[in-house]
Amino acid sequence: MAELVLMAETLNSEQVEAGAPDASLRVIARARAGDQAAFDQLMILHQRRVVALAWRMLGTHEDARDAAQEAFLRVYKHLPKYDPAQDFNGWLYRIVVNVCRDLQRKRGRHSGASFEEELEAGKLVEPASPANSEADVLLAQERALLQRALAILSEKERQAVVLRDLEGLPTEEVARLLGSTPTTVRSQISMARVKLKAFREKWLKGKGATARKVRPQ
């Protein structure tokens, strides 16, 4: 197994990804035929996107990892049934979204609770150390802010806004992925955008107030 992983890692994934869609299709075709090295290559190609989507949907590192693992297992299981004429990314998105929804249902978490839990547990902001530059700290704060912003949304609003605004999928595709209608998705997106705007304005106000407090000292 270790040999297999090493062999797959030696393949230049960036070449496959950036080079041509034909190369990606070849990898998919080989993986469908049962080539394990090709499947590992497929995971390398899509792992960042899958984990990022799962993190945005679920809000924690642990959940994102569990969801990504389950998603790749389902991809492996259903790959022989995958129609090559279909868009692979869309097919993969559908699997990841379904896994995330299953995971949320299974864990029975209230919407936004996972984000809040991670914030309270202090996992979100990377621990400050003398080695961390000011830029790193700012970056960590930005991430924390994004996580907190997504936490104020309901589960459905978050799913809709993540797929539409962050993943850039069309509304109809989002509706199909979420098992909903375009009208409902538009309503959820609209509500989510208003909430996010209010959150950002509040944060900016708070930031301004803190800056005014700090300046006289």
Added chain:
Amino acid sequence: MNCTRVEMLLPLYVGGDLAVAETEQVRAHLVACTNCQAQAAALAESQTWLQQAPLPEFSEDFFADLRADVWRELEQTETQPHWYDRWLPIWDWRWAGAAALAMVLLALAWNWFRLPGGNPPQEIANQPTPVPALRVPEKTPDATAAHAQPERKPIHRTTRPNYLRRTVVQQDVALTKPPTLPSNRETLSPVSGGANTDTLAATPEMTRIEFQTADPNIRIIWFAPKVETHSQSKEESNSR
């Protein structure tokens, strides 16, 4: 389009989710309304901020562990036997066929015992049934059976008026075996040990009276002591 309506549509306008006609209407309103312009700008900034917010860092080790876990899980799944392999290691189509045949035979046996033609259990067969008899009286009187119910008293014998007596006798002749009996009367007939009303009807002392109601399924049957008519009593006295 007024400001309230535009404010409702602005979140969708900034994301390009409106139809062409509505987009044009909102754009035309924004040219003239500075307040709505500010709202639209704030929404657009918020959306840009959201899209540009950095994702958390995931190290290469994180991804390597993830892939290793996937392969480990796949190996376990492939080597793990199915549940029926564990529970039925000697699984064979012959066993499946035998089990199916046994189930079919069991179902047939169960069905046969439940059918009306099947032998009922002995305990039930010996118990007297309280259901009254509805069988049509036969014309052959049985004297011994008639004496089986000696205690039965005549009902309203003394209070019955004369005009009814005549009617009773006529009905005794006319309706002893009516042509339109319910077809399911056989199913209503008593089993052995039930009340023996046939014998009552067969005796010379008793009269069977039947009234057919408007409902063809409902018939009133009444057993009463036979009343002597005037002509009959006269014949008897002459014979003496």
